[in-house]
Amino acid sequence: MVHQVLFIVFGLICVAGAINLLVQRHPINSALSLVVVMASLALIYLLLGAEFVAAIQVIVYAGAIMVLFVFVIMLLNAGAEERTRGSRIALFVGVPATVVLAGTVGWLLVHGSARLGGVSIGSSDFGETHAIARLLFRDFLLPFEITSVLILIAIMGAVVLGKREG
Amino acid sequence: MDTKTFLIIAVIKIALVVFIMLTGVAYTTWLERKLIGRIQNRWGPTRVGPFGLLQPLADGIKFILKEDMIPDNVHRGLFILAPMLALAMSLISIAVIPFGETITIAGHTTALQISGVTHVDGGISDINIGLLIILGVTSIGVYGVALAGWSSNSKYSLLGSLRASAQMISYELALGLSLVGILLLSGTLSLREIVSSQSGTWSLAGHDTHVPHWFIFPQIIGFFIYLLAAFAETNRIPFDLPEAETELVAGYHTEYSSMKFAMFFMAEYVNMFTVACLASLLFFGGWHGPHFSFLPAIAQSLLPVVWFALKVFFFIFLYIWIRGTLPRFRYDQLMAFGWKFLLPLAIANIIVTSLIVAWRA
Numbered sequence: 001m002v003h004q005v006l007f008i009v010f011g012l013i014c015v016a017g018a019i020n021l022l023v024q025r026h027p028i029n030s031a032l033s034l035v036v037v038m039a040s041l042a043l044i045y046l047l048l049g050a051e052f053v054a055a056i057q058v059i060v061y062a063g064a065i066m067v068l069f070v071f072v073i074m075l076l077n078a079g080a081e082e083r084t085r086g087s088r089i090a091l092f093v094g095v096p097a098t099v100v101l102a103g104t105v106g107w108l109l110v111h112g113s114a115r116l117g118g119v120s121i122g123s124s125d126f127g128e129t130h131a132i133a134r135l136l137f138r139d140f141l142l143p144f145e146i147t148s149v150l151i152l153i154a155i156m157g158a159v160v161l162g163k164r165e166g
Numbered sequence: 167m168d169t170k171t172f173l174i175i176a177v178i179k180i181a182l183v184v185f186i187m188l189t190g191v192a193y194t195t196w197l198e199r200k201l202i203g204r205i206q207n208r209w210g211p212t213r214v215g216p217f218g219l220l221q222p223l224a225d226g227i228k229f230i231l232k233e234d235m236i237p238d239n240v241h242r243g244l245f246i247l248a249p250m251l252a253l254a255m256s257l258i259s260i261a262v263i264p265f266g267e268t269i270t271i272a273g274h275t276t277a278l279q280i281s282g283v284t285h286v287d288g289g290i291s292d293i294n295i296g297l298l299i300i301l302g303v304t305s306i307g308v309y310g311v312a313l314a315g316w317s318s319n320s321k322y323s324l325l326g327s328l329r330a331s332a333q334m335i336s337y338e339l340a341l342g343l344s345l346v347g348i349l350l351l352s353g354t355l356s357l358r359e360i361v362s363s364q365s366g367t368w369s370l371a372g373h374d375t376h377v378p379h380w381f382i383f384p385q386i387i388g389f390f391i392y393l394l395a396a397f398a399e400t401n402r403i404p405f406d407l408p409e410a411e412t413e414l415v416a417g418y419h420t421e422y423s424s425m426k427f428a429m430f431f432m433a434e435y436v437n438m439f440t441v442a443c444l445a446s447l448l449f450f451g452g453w454h455g456p457h458f459s460f461l462p463a464i465a466q467s468l469l470p471v472v473w474f475a476l477k478v479f480f481f482i483f484l485y486i487w488i489r490g491t492l493p494r495f496r497y498d499q500l501m502a503f504g505w506k507f508l509l510p511l512a513i514a515n516i517i518v519t520s521l522i523v524a525w526r527a
Contacts, residue, residue, distance in 0.1 A: 035309070052298070055302050059305055062305070067305070074324065
């Protein structure tokens with residue numbers, strides 16, 4: 001009971017933060033809304049019993065990546081963005097596409113939940129540190145290592161671009 | 167234990183710990199002024215009360231009574247939010263720190279820790295990601311400093327907070343990596359279990375060495391990395407560039423006055439306590455120390471808290487001592503030291519530790 005109430009509360013905060021992210025005109029307010037989204041996602045992970053994932057979500061996303069976002073916005077002293085009238089394509093294609101996408105996902109969740117499988121709230125050990133380590137370093141070792149090489153290449157690319165003269 | 171008793175005990179514990187913590191913070195400022203005074207061959211505070219002992223009280227009253235100024239052209243919401251965020255985040259980490267084993271009062275056994283849970287059979291377990299919670303909360307605390315500088319709309323504040331954010335992000339990496347050695351040795355992220363795995367003594371080649379089983383001995387390199395990174399993380403001398411008064415007036419809290427300034431001040435000292443508690447828990451065996459079996463039961467359960475407090479006091483003393491001794495780094499030296507020395511050293515420490523752990527297993 002408490003779990004469901006907390007889930008709804010943090011789910012609503014998460015969605016509200018996401019909407020606020022789009023509505024705000026100043027980049028720093030948008031970045032802070034994204035922090036709220038990340039933090040409430042972490043709390044939802046915690047409700048699912050995945051403590052490790054929740055802690056990593058806070059440390060990596062809310063604590064490291066978003067701090068860098070805020071840092072860069074502060075460094076560049078980015079001002080409030082200007083509103084445009086918006087493009088016609090967004091109005092005539094985007095809105096119906098959003099409705100269709102949301103409808104499809106909703107219909108699938110309601111009617112196909114038996115096939116999709118589920119996760120029960122606050123149980124199981126799928127989010128424990130040991131379980132995650134076993135998945136990352138035994139079952140999915142190769143994809144995990146390849147991803148880290150990919151990130152390394154991206155870092156080197158950034159250094160090369162940053163060092164280029166003129 | 168039913169829900170009602172649990173809630174009552176939890177509220178009592180929270181109130182008690184926060185009260186002790188804030189009193190400790192107030193008297194750390196007194197201790198700092200006294201010690202720095204002695205180091206610089208003067209007396210420090212002497213006028214308010216015996217030995218100046220009421221000075222923190224006078225300071226507190228002054229902070230509350232000062233006019234609370236909010237300059238024009240600041241980003242008002244964030245300007246007010248920033249000090250609150252800094253103080254709240256520093257206080258939250260106290261919730262997961264265990265101060266001792268258990269205590270039994272009027273038939274109720276409870277952990278000497280805010281977040282511990284007592285099982286039906288009397289066993290205690292705490293949050294199994296306690297260490298990660300402290301790291302996460304610390305990394306959120308950066309926002310307090312960053313937003314304070316940005317929302318003040320002043321170049322000194324902005325420069326101070328840019329320095330602070332860059333420094334905290336850089337040293338957080340070395341800090342986190344320096345703790346991995348401990349995790350490899352203890353095999354858990356729960357602070358209570360890390361302390362329990364440090365009970366007893368080290369034995370060398372089958373002989374009892376009578377040296378306490380503290381993790382500082384195998385992890386001496388990790389400890390020094392942790393100590394240096396922790397100084398940088400709390401923005402203390404020699405890493406206090408974010409508030410270097412000779413170049414930045416007061417850094418990120420230049421525009422703050424009254425209680426808002428006091429909140430940043432308190433946050434810094436609470437962070438010092440958190441870092442000192444963590445060092446005692448992870449490297450110095452937490453509450454482990456000599457037992458005295460002739461003492462009454464209540465004193466026996468409180469004695470570990472005394473050992474823990476002594477270890478924390480040692481680190482606080484070290485902080486103040488270093489502040490009275492060392493000059494400040496230059497900014498490029500600070501960044502080079504963090505990225506080119508501490509980080510590679512921490513990674514080497516992890517590799518060596520994991521090889522030894524794997525070889526012994």
